[in-house]
Amino acid sequence: MEKDRAQWSSHVSFIIATVGSAVGLGNIWRFPYIMGKNGGAVFLITYLLLIAFICVIPLCCELAIGKLFKTDTVNAFKLINPHFKWFGWLCILTVLLIPCFYFVVGGWILNYIWIFLAHHIPQSFGDYFTSYSAQIFMPCFLTLTFLIMTAIFPYRGVNNGIEKANNIMMPIFALMLIVLAIFAIMQPNAVKGLEFMFKPDFSQFNKSMILTALGQALFTLSIGMGALITYGSYMKKDTNIIKSAYTLIFFDTLIAVLAGVMIFPIVFSFGLEPAAGASLVFISLPEIFSKLPYPSLFGVIFFILLFFAAITSGISIMETSIASFIENFHISRKKSTIIVSIIIAFISIPATLSFGILKDFKILNRTFFDFLDYATSNILLPINTLIICLIAGWCIKSFYKQVTDNIWLQRIFNIVLKFIIPLILIPVLIYGL
Numbered sequence: 272m273e274k275d276r277a278q279w280s281s282h283v284s285f286i287i288a289t290v291g292s293a294v295g296l297g298n299i300w301r302f303p304y305i306m307g308k309n310g311g312a313v314f315l316i317t318y319l320l321l322i323a324f325i326c327v328i329p330l331c332c333e334l335a336i337g338k339l340f341k342t343d344t345v346n347a348f349k350l351i352n353p354h355f356k357w358f359g360w361l362c363i364l365t366v367l368l369i370p371c372f373y374f375v376v377g378g379w380i381l382n383y384i385w386i387f388l389a390h391h392i393p394q395s396f397g398d399y400f401t402s403y404s405a406q407i408f409m410p411c412f413l414t415l416t417f418l419i420m421t422a423i424f425p426y427r428g429v430n431n432g433i434e435k436a437n438n439i440m441m442p443i444f445a446l447m448l449i450v451l452a453i454f455a456i457m458q459p460n461a462v463k464g465l466e467f468m469f470k471p472d473f474s475q476f477n478k479s480m481i482l483t484a485l486g487q488a489l490f491t492l493s494i495g496m497g498a499l500i501t502y503g504s505y506m507k508k509d510t511n512i513i514k515s516a517y518t519l520i521f522f523d524t525l526i527a528v529l530a531g532v533m534i535f536p537i538v539f540s541f542g543l544e545p546a547a548g549a550s551l552v553f554i555s556l557p558e559i560f561s562k563l564p565y566p567s568l569f570g571v572i573f574f575i576l577l578f579f580a581a582i583t584s585g586i587s588i589m590e591t592s593i594a595s596f597i598e599n600f601h602i603s604r605k606k607s608t609i610i611v612s613i614i615i616a617f618i619s620i621p622a623t624l625s626f627g628i629l630k631d632f633k634i635l636n637r638t639f640f641d642f643l644d645y646a647t648s649n650i651l652l653p654i655n656t657l658i659i660c661l662i663a664g665w666c667i668k669s670f671y672k673q674v675t676d677n678i679w680l681q682r683i684f685n686i687v688l689k690f691i692i693p694l695i696l697i698p699v700l701i702y703g704l
């Protein structure tokens with residue numbers, strides 16, 4: 272297996288692919304509204320500190336495990352210790368559940384691209400969104416369409432599919448984001464939006480914000496389910512892990528902040544609520560676009576941008592389970608892609624319908640869609656991250672040597688990984704549950 276395993280064709284491709292995985296709905300849809308709900312600048316500071324000093328450790332762990340074992344998530348843990356195989360499968364379970372709500376949003380994005388392209392702009396996006404998401408046929412059809420569009424790339428392979436998709440979509444994405452951010456800063460009340468983002472009001476600080484910031488940080492960096500083990504396993508031998516991790520963090524954060532710069536000035540200029548929540552992107556923003564001189568132009572650019580962000584992340588999510596199915600069931604990449612797609616299709620249909628006919632079907636007081644989001648982001652990702660750190664720190668001999676050659680960095684890494692991370696993550700998890 273190992274010999275003919277695919278490899279990124281260059282270091283730049285590897286970085287673009289990991290950035291493509293990290294930058295997704297988490298940055299553009301989730302980050303602005305979570306920041307809006309949690310007091311703006313103070314949340315941003317908490318989040319930056321957590322990312323730079325805490326989350327970078329599990330990030331390095333995943334990449335290093337991938338680089339060390341050069342195999343999929345399940346086999347990597349099996350090689351560390353055969354008893355850990357179940358944990359690999361727990362990661363795969365997580366990675367199979369995330370797309371089941373993620374791709375529902377992907378379907379909504381496709382629908383919005385269509386509305387703006389075809390000039391079918393509704394009177395009120397609030398009413399429109401509620402009635403559209405409650406339908407049966409169209410939302411399900413578009414969720415499945417998004418699933419198929421995503422699956423095409425891993426189906427075609429690492430270099431021909433995944434790498435190419437990222438190399439083409441990510442630069443276009445970045446360009447569109449910059450154009451929209453510049454447009455946003457030119458709006459009349461832009462300064463208010465920027466103040467909200469960058470001028471901290473420390474009275475807003477509270478404990479539950481730390482947990483929210485941590486969950487968001489793990490989600491946006493794609494940590495906690497082996498996606499980076501899988502992408503790391505395709506990297507070249509001489510790749511520097513810490514440098515790659517900080518490059519990834521830099522771009523992911525830059526893009527999240529740019530997404531904020533694109534959204535908050537518009538929100539404040541048009542007198543909207545920054546804390547509007549999940550509906551910010553699907554109700555408030557389109558409402559504003561429809562009032563601009565060229566509604567279709569802005570709407571189309573924004574939703575295509577969102578589409579690229581979502582699909583490059585979706586690819587990494589699917590690739591993680593596809594790679595594990597290939598290696599563990601000894602099937603071809605094509606077969607594996609089809610099986611994974613069918614599983615996701617089955618679970619994502621009830622998630623799509625949970626805004627309509629299934630809205631009264633509740634698990635733990637949540638609709639099926641919300642339950643999937645909650646169970647994966649708030650429970651499975653932090654638990655998996657903790658286990659990955661514990662396994663890497665305590666069960667792989669001299670793991671720190673995999674991460675860097677610098678003796679001092681090795682020592683710091685070792686202590687943080689073995690003691691500080693569990694000390695932080697365990698209370699956060701207990702408090703969160």
Ligand code: TRP
Binds near residue numbers: 293489491493587
């Ligand atoms: N990071 C992506 C986002 O911000 C989502 C994502 C892709 C993800 N791969 C992941 C989240 C792996 C957790 C784990 O939208």
